[in-house]
Amino acid sequence: MLQTAPNIYLVLSPELYILTASNLYLEATETTRETIVGKHIFEAFPENPELPDASGVKNINASLQEVLRTGKPHKMRIQRYDVPDIHHPGKFITRYWDPSHTPVFDDNGALSYIIQLANNVTEQVLADKVRQKLEISERHFRLLADLVPAKISNARPNGEVTYFNQRWLDYAHLSFEELRDFGYYQMMHPDEIPVFTERLAAAAKEKKPIEMEMRFKNAAGDYRWHLNIASPVLDDNGEITMWVGSTTEIQRLKEDDQRKSDFIGMVSHELKTPLTSLTAILQVVETKLRKSDDTFVTGALEKANQQTKRMSQLINGFLNISRLESGKIAIERRSFLIGGLIREVIEEVSLAGTTHIFELQSCGKTVVQADQPKISSVLSNLLSNAVKYSPKGSRIWVSCEAFEGELRVSIADEGIGIRPEDREKIFERFYRVKSNSHISGFGIGLYLSAEIVEHHGGRIWVESETGKGSVFYFTLPLNKSAARNQ
C-alpha cells in the first residue's frame, strides 16, 4: 500500500481492524501509525464523550456493515467525528468528514480489506455554520428593522448606503435600488446638508454618534421634520465598519412646538400693550409727584417702576423666544466699546438692589461689531444669574480678553455652582436645575443668551464647581476693523 498517496485513507481488515493508514490520514486525525495500526477502528477512534448526541461511531459502523453485507462501496453524508487531542489527553478536536467505504476483493472473490477514504471538511462546515448564523441574524435584524416605526439605514464608511428598511422605501415610494441611486442626500433639505455633512465628518473623526433635527422630502415632495441619529459601528480595532441611521419623524411634535411658541409670542405681545400704558402712566405720575414731600408715595412709585421694568424684561424674554423660533431674530451690528456696555449693565443690575460686589477687570478699548441691545441682554442675563445663584455680599468678577481674533468675556461668581450633568442642559429652552426651583425663573435666559451669541458666530460655555461657584464665558469674533482699535 502506498502510504504516501495524496489521499486520506485508512485500510481496515474485514473484522474492522486497522491495517494501515496514509500519511495524510494520520495528519488529519493527529495520530501516529504505531498508535492505531492493529487496533479495532472504534478503539483507535472512540466517540467524543463530551458530545451527548454524537453519532459518528454509529453511522460509520452502519456504513461499514452495509459494505460487509452488500459487498458494494458506500458513500456517507458529511459526518462529525471528533478525533482525540494528543496534546490534551481526554480532550477531542472537532472534525467533520465526508467518508466513503470501498471493499477490495482477492482473486477468489473473498473480501481482503475495506478502504475508508475521507476528506477533512471541518473548515468548510464551520464556515458554512457561521454564514448560516449570520444569515439568520441578518434576517432577524431586517425583520426588527421593518417592525420599528423609525426609518433605519446602514451605510459603509464611505457613505454608500447598503440598506434601507421598509419605512424608508414607503416614505420615498422608491425601491431599494432607486432610493440608493437617488441618494439619501437628495432627500435632505438643502438648508441642513452643510451642517449635517460637517457634523458627520466630525463624528467620523471622533467615532461618536450624532443627533440632528432635520427635514427629509417625502414622495409628495413635502419636507417633514425628523430626528436623525447616525451611529458608527466599530470593529475590534476601533475602526468604523458601518454607520447605522435611525430617522424618526417628529413633524407633529414640531408643529405642536410651533403652536406653543406662537402662543407664547401672542400672549407676550398682548401683555406688552397694557404694560406699556402702565409704564407711561407711572411716568406721568412720577413727573407730577417729583416735588412731593410724601416719601412713602415717592418710594412706592420707584418700586412700582422697578417692578414694571422687571416685568417688561420678562415679557421681552418670551417675545424674543417666539421671534427666535420663527426665525425672525435679526442681528443688527454696529461698533461699540464692550467695556462701556459691561459697565452700563453692571450699573443696571446693581441698581435693582443687590449687595454683591462687582469687580470689573479693564476691557481696554476693545471695540466689537455686534447687536448692542442683544449683547446687553446676554450680559444682563449672566450678571443677574450670578447675583441670583450666589450668596448676598459675595464677589462677582467680570473680565474680557481679546486674542486670536476673538473677544472672550467671563463672569465668575462664588455661588452654588452647577453639577456636571446640568452643565450642558442649562443652555436648553426652559431647563432649570431642579434643586433651585425655589429661586424664581423660567429657564429661558441662558437659552436666549446662547442663541444670541451663536447668531453672532461666537460660543458660550460654563465652568463650574458645585458649592464653589461658576464661570460663564462667551466669545464674539473680532473683525479686522474692530481689532485695529484694541
Ligand code: ADP
Ligand atoms: P433661570 O435663571 O430663569 O432659571 P436661566 O436660563 O438663566 O434660567 O438658567 C438656567 C438654570 O441654570 C438656572 O435655573 C440655574 O439652575 C442654572 N444657573 C444659571 N446661572 C447660574 C449660576 N451663575 N450659578 C449656578 N446656577 C446657575
